[in-house]
Amino acid sequence: MKNLLIEFMDRKISVYDPYAGSSLENEITLCYIDVLSTCNLACPSCPVGNMKKVPGTIMDSDKFEKIIIKLKNEYQHLDEIGLYNWTEPLLHPKLSEFIKVVKDAGFSCTMSTNLNYLGKLEDVVKSEPNILRISLSGFEQKTYEKGHKKGNIETVKQNMKILADFIKKYNSKTKVVVLYLKYKHNISDIPAMKEFAQMLGFEFEEYWAYLMPVEKNLEYIETPEKIDPETKEIINSLEIEPTEHLKILEPYKKDRCLLIENQLVLNAAGEIELCCASYNPLYTNKNFLDLTPEEIRDLRHKNDLCEKCMKHGINMIYSTVIGDSDLKHHSERITKILG
Ligand code: SF4
Numbered sequence: 001m002k003n004l005l006i007e008f009m010d011r012k013i014s015v016y017d018p019y020a021g022s023s024l025e026n027e028i029t030l031c032y033i034d035v036l037s038t039c040n041l042a043c044p045s046c047p048v049g050n051m052k053k054v055p056g057t058i059m060d061s062d063k064f065e066k067i068i069i070k071l072k073n074e075y076q077h078l079d080e081i082g083l084y085n086w087t088e089p090l091l092h093p094k095l096s097e098f099i100k101v102v103k104d105a106g107f108s109c110t111m112s113t114n115l116n117y118l119g120k121l122e123d124v125v126k127s128e129p130n131i132l133r134i135s136l137s138g139f140e141q142k143t144y145e146k147g148h149k150k151g152n153i154e155t156v157k158q159n160m161k162i163l164a165d166f167i168k169k170y171n172s173k174t175k176v177v178v179l180y181l182k183y184k185h186n187i188s189d190i191p192a193m194k195e196f197a198q199m200l201g202f203e204f205e206e207y208w209a210y211l212m213p214v215e216k217n218l219e220y221i222e223t224p225e226k227i228d229p230e231t232k233e234i235i236n237s238l239e240i241e242p243t244e245h246l247k248i249l250e251p252y253k254k255d256r257c258l259l260i261e262n263q264l265v266l267n268a269a270g271e272i273e274l275c276c277a278s279y280n281p282l283y284t285n286k287n288f289l290d291l292t293p294e295e296i297r298d299l300r301h302k303n304d305l306c307e308k309c310m311k312h313g314i315n316m317i318y319s320t321v322i323g324d325s326d327l328k329h330h331s332e333r334i335t336k337i338l339g
């Protein structure tokens with residue numbers, strides 16, 4: 001392990017391994033819920049942009065409330081609900097109501113948005129999610145559109161100003177964090193976006209982008225000839241190419257995965273997903289509301305993908321932190337998962 005770190009020392013690479021301090025085994029502490037099944041962008045490093053579309057669905061209030069009640073009653077270690085995974089939550093017209101439901105149940109509520117669309121942002125600010133993340137990848141349009149395809153950074157900047165005004169108007173306690181996804185092509189835009197975000201009173205964090213989801217990494221490793229040109233281009237933009245990433249993480253490889261042990265993921269139909277890093281539905285028609293926690297755990301552990309994923313160590317890409325202190329957000333997130 002030491003040699004490996006020295007080998008990459010020139011690039012100041014270090015690895016944060018959350019498994020070393022893992023205390024909660026098979027205890028769900030974090031649940032992601034996609035409140036609808038679509039996004040307005042098509043980022044090439046995300047399955048929404050690089051895989052086949054899933055059928056459109058939107059979650060209704062009744063189902064959402066039942067899910068939150070069940071989570072409250074059956075998962076005693078759960079403390080955070082993230083209203084996002086592979087989607088843009090602001091597209092849901094009832095997002096602010098959902099945030100209130102989550103908070104009234106005593107959970108911490110987080111959301112992540114590309115902020116190209118305002119939706120009912122004022123109501124969302126009034127309902128005070130604990131953390132609102134804005135994910136972006138540039139300050140200039142020609143840079144931004146490479147990582148956030150179909151997005152417009154001038155619209156995002158305008159919406160950031162509107163958000164800052166709402167936060168001030170309602171004296172909101174919501175922590176707004178700008179997450180800057182770093183690629184080789186957008187490093188020079190970082191200072192300008194950092195200054196802009198901080199001027200608005202938002203926190204700023206930066207971290208290296210990586211390829212999503214698990215299935216796309218598997219395809220890249222096992223059948224690279226099948227990778228489409230657009231995905232190839234984004235892989236070439238990654239500071240740490242996926243096979244190099246796996247090489248760095250080889251000494252940390254585990255035959256267990258925190259993403260299945262400590263997280264639960266539901267899609268907009270209320271169905272159980274395997275984990276937040278995989279995209280294909282695990283079992284359609286296996287609804288969270290109809291199953292006990294034990295049945296859900298058994299279902300999730302009976303799947304073909306985890307074995308292949310762990311064989312290559314892909315799970316470590318999503319559950320370790322590689323880089324330096326700029327990956328503070330991921331460290332915090334993983335620390336949270338571990339309780
Ligand atoms: S990364 Fe986020 S904004 Fe981009 S397509 Fe995926 S869900 Fe949408």
Ligand code: SF4
Pocket residue numbers: 214257258259260274275276277278305306307309310314315318
């Ligand atoms: S092993 Fe891979 S596919 Fe399975 S839960 Fe972990 S990250 Fe997801």
